[in-house]
Amino acid sequence: MPIPRLEHHTIEIRRQRVSARGLNQWPQEEPDDDEQIERFRLWLDGLHGEAVLTHPFYPLILPVQSGFSARMAYYFAIGDYEQADLQLIDEMLLPGDRVMECGAGAGVTGSFAAMRSGQPVVVVEPNKRMYPQIRNSFAANGQQLQLVEAAVVPDAYHGEQIELGIYDEYWWSSALTPAAADQQASVPARALSSLLADYEPSVLILDIEGGECGLFPAQLPAALRMIMIEIHTPDIGELPTVELVNRIQAQGFRLCRLLAQTWVFLRS
Incomplete structure (x- = not known):
């Protein structure tokens, strides 16, 4: 067929x-x-x-x-799967950028980020059901990745595991309201500051289904030049969105693009 x-x-x-x-x-x-x-x-x-x-x-x-x-x-x-992210990656990534992507879905945006940067991408993804697909997507597109099998969490989170909600549409998972999902799984947790220190990205791409609330530490590394983040305002609400944007801008980043739910911040 x-x-x-x-x-x-x-x-x-x-x-x-x-x-x-x-x-x-x-x-x-x-x-x-x-x-x-x-x-x-x-x-x-x-x-x-x-x-x-x-x-x-x-x-x-x-x-x-x-x-x-x-x-x-x-x-x-x-052309409607992560289309805003793909367009912004195409327009704003630079050759040589070191990209860390938190929340990989099927590995499509990460593959494209590797293509545009010319570098392997660090992928942080908690849903183990997606690992074969992510690896397959990168390989099919001739790109390399380093897969970190964990959920990114705020520095204030002190547990080694976090409860993840996985939906029947298995490419969508969230730690925001795991009880509302079709099934739950306990997955390893990694603090954002720890990930940034270990992998030293120049670009951070985030799509973690509401987990962006309260995620950012008080100090972001100087090597980080761009943050591309899907802010799930319909789920988290207006005030948490404002707080998140202010938190990023207070650390020397300016909002330079906004497409659908994806916001792009560049270091001033």
Whole structure:
């Protein structure tokens, strides 16, 4: 069965939707999305071995197998899986940047960051169900990574483990409200300051589903020139968002880009 075909005008309409999204609500699936996701589900169910999806805007591929999330496959194929992050990585990463990404999903944004920086990416990801997919995505795109199997936590968190909520859409996990998830798992915890000291990134990319609240220490290392962070305002609320932004800016960073829910700060 061939990969489901998506019309060019459909992809362009989706690109416009992504650019127009506000900060206080998540996008809602529409009937045409449901129909396309079902097409991808049928296609994936019929797969024998591995297939490769091609991104419509960037030189990225996503290897998939039977059992892979139909929703993720569809959104990747239409250009709406982490599209804001991919656009900002494309525009703002510099050759030679040392990137640390916390919250890797399927390894797509990390692969692209490695592609644009020309360097291996340190990936911090707590959901062990995603590890084979992350490694496979990096390998398929010809990139290298160093995988840290842990959840990033504030320095004030003193436990060695943290409870992680994992949803049926298994590429989405969060430590914000684990009891609300479909299942829970206890995973290793690593303080952000410790990670920054060990890996000395020049760019920090964060997408940790609400775990960004209270995450940043009082002192960020001088080597860090850029922070790209998806702030989950619809989940955490307006005031925590303001507090987080102020915390970053108080350490000598200025807000320079804002696309969908992704904020980019550069050191002044």
